[in-house]
Amino acid sequence: MTRLALLGGLYSNDRALAAALADIARHGVDATYCLGDLGAFGPHPDRVYPLLHDAGVLCLQGNYDNSLAGGLADCQCGYTDPRDNHFARISYRYTFGRTSDAHKAWLGTLPFERRLEIEGRRVLLCHGSPRKINEFLWESTSPDQFLAYLLDTAAADVLCVTHTGIKWHRALADGRHVVNVGVLGRPENDGTPAVWYTLLTVDRGRVSAEFVPVAYDYRALAADMDAERLPVEFIETILTGWWTTCLEVLPHKERARGRF
Numbered sequence: 001m002t003r004l005a006l007l008g009g010l011y012s013n014d015r016a017l018a019a020a021l022a023d024i025a026r027h028g029v030d031a032t033y034c035l036g037d038l039g040a041f042g043p044h045p046d047r048v049y050p051l052l053h054d055a056g057v058l059c060l061q062g063n064y065d066n067s068l069a070g071g072l073a074d075c076q077c078g079y080t081d082p083r084d085n086h087f088a089r090i091s092y093r094y095t096f097g098r099t100s101d102a103h104k105a106w107l108g109t110l111p112f113e114r115r116l117e118i119e120g121r122r123v124l125l126c127h128g129s130p131r132k133i134n135e136f137l138w139e140s141t142s143p144d145q146f147l148a149y150l151l152d153t154a155a156a157d158v159l160c161v162t163h164t165g166i167k168w169h170r171a172l173a174d175g176r177h178v179v180n181v182g183v184l185g186r187p188e189n190d191g192t193p194a195v196w197y198t199l200l201t202v203d204r205g206r207v208s209a210e211f212v213p214v215a216y217d218y219r220a221l222a223a224d225m226d227a228e229r230l231p232v233e234f235i236e237t238i239l240t241g242w243w244t245t246c247l248e249v250l251p252h253k254e255r256a257r258g259r260f
Contacts, residue, residue, distance in 0.1 A: 008162030011185025012042030019216035036062020069108030078134035081248030130154035139168035140253035
């Protein structure tokens with residue numbers, strides 16, 4: 001049996017990251033991977049890096065990391081709505097200005113994907129999708145035929161992604177799997193302050209995904225954000241579990257589950 005811990009976007013949430021790493025240590029995993037977007041949204045982005053290094057987490061580049069490393073003008077988040085992009089610009093400017101040059105350089109060394117072979121199963125880890133770093137793979141708009149096409153073109157049996165901020169798992173009829181591991185950095189628009197990581201297990205060729213909730217001191221994070229003068233909309237999400245930004249990108253079914 002092989003078990004991996006998979007972290008989605010950290011979004012500078014060092015408090016949730018520390019709590020998740022402590023929980024992962026109790027599970028005795030074989031390796032821990034972060035699928036990108038180490039910065040964004042939260043305060044003090046440089047605080048996540050020592051935690052990742054000390055725990056030996058293997059990281060990928062997400063769109064945010066690629067932008068920070070390249071000194072780009074925006075986060076490449078993939079939004080089209082003006083309000084979404086307004087808040088994305090605030091978040092990116094803050095994160096870019098407070099991420100050290102050394103950490104930006106390190107982000108540029110990270111791979112865009114990682115391929116593993118576990119008990120004959122080809123596992124592909126990437127950020128948005130195999131074809132685009134900022135593609136949103138939503139559960140409601142990803143039919144099985146489309147997921148099978150992605151797996152075929154990527155030559156994978158198991159595909160693990162993040163970027164959307166909302167976790168889900170689909171087992172296809174042919175035995176292949178697609179897992180959106182969610183994100184660790186902010187709640188997933190479900191009205192609770194908990195955040196999530198994923199345990200991926202391959203046992204005698206059988207694949208399973210367990211979504212693990214992480215309780216952490218979200219009130220302290222909100223206080224950190226307030227002290228850094230981050231938008232009150234971001235702070236409200238941390239405190240309530242409901243998204244107040246990045247709403248227009250949500251498909252109808254995903255948005256209908258939220259408050260706004």
